Amino acid sequence: MDYRLDEIDRRIIFELMRDARNTSAPTIAEEVNVSPGTIRNRIGQLEEHGIIRDYTTTVDFERADGRLTNLYMCNAPISERETLAQEVSAIPGVINVRELMTGRRNLHVLAVGEDTEDLRRISRAISRIGIDIEDEDLVQTETNSPYAAFGPEQDRATRGATDFISLAGDASVVDVTVQSDAPIVGRTLEDAGQDGILEDHSLVIAIERSDRILTPHGETVIQPDDIVTILCRGGDPEEALAAFVGAEP
Numbered sequence: 279m280d281y282r283l284d285e286i287d288r289r290i291i292f293e294l295m296r297d298a299r300n301t302s303a304p305t306i307a308e309e310v311n312v313s314p315g316t317i318r319n320r321i322g323q324l325e326e327h328g329i330i331r332d333y334t335t336t337v338d339f340e341r342a343d344g345r346l347t348n349l350y351m352c353n354a355p356i357s358e359r360e361t362l363a364q365e366v367s368a369i370p371g372v373i374n375v376r377e378l379m380t381g382r383r384n385l386h387v388l389a390v391g392e393d394t395e396d397l398r399r400i401s402r403a404i405s406r407i408g409i410d411i412e413d414e415d416l417v418q419t420e421t422n423s424p425y426a427a428f429g430p431e432q433d434r435a436t437r438g439a440t441d442f443i444s445l446a447g448d449a450s451v452v453d454v455t456v457q458s459d460a461p462i463v464g465r466t467l468e469d470a471g472q473d474g475i476l477e478d479h480s481l482v483i484a485i486e487r488s489d490r491i492l493t494p495h496g497e498t499v500i501q502p503d504d505i506v507t508i509l510c511r512g513g514d515p516e517e518a519l520a521a522f523v524g525a526e527p
Contacts, residue, residue: 461524
């Protein structure tokens, strides 16, 4: 099942890539102006859909125990690449296997050995399972960075929106986090519509509140930090968002 990322999901991924060990749900929640329960719920969904796959620890093996880290650049038949990747990952000392789409050097194997003789043992084991080692070298250092495109954005095309999708027929779907001073806070959707706070061309189709997804009804009361999904049928999406984002900063 496909899962569509919005800005909150992207910020979660960015912050966890930057420092998963010292990043908590309340910390991310403060950054994106939602509740910690919402962040925990989103992390669970990202894990469930295989987008966040694991949380790994990067180790400097030379400092830890004077060991050597070696990168083997290998050639594997494309039809057997996935199977061979699984087999090579079982070799003692191998800590990472990366499959590439290229024809040559399409399998990168990262391994740790006690010394050069141990690395030669790993080389022989790789060759025995039918993988050709084209080149290899000791790894000096490795630097990881979060994906910048998922980081904080200074400007938004639609003020307050966490996600925006254009549809056919001059329609759009917008996700917005309700701000505490928004005109619609504390009102039911029915009252907001009657009082002209909620635009006639907009329809609230879903509400995410902490770890729950609510189906909106006329008597549903909008609360601060709700993540509201709005269907805008014609008109200006900015006008539809005005009820949820409050005053201009």
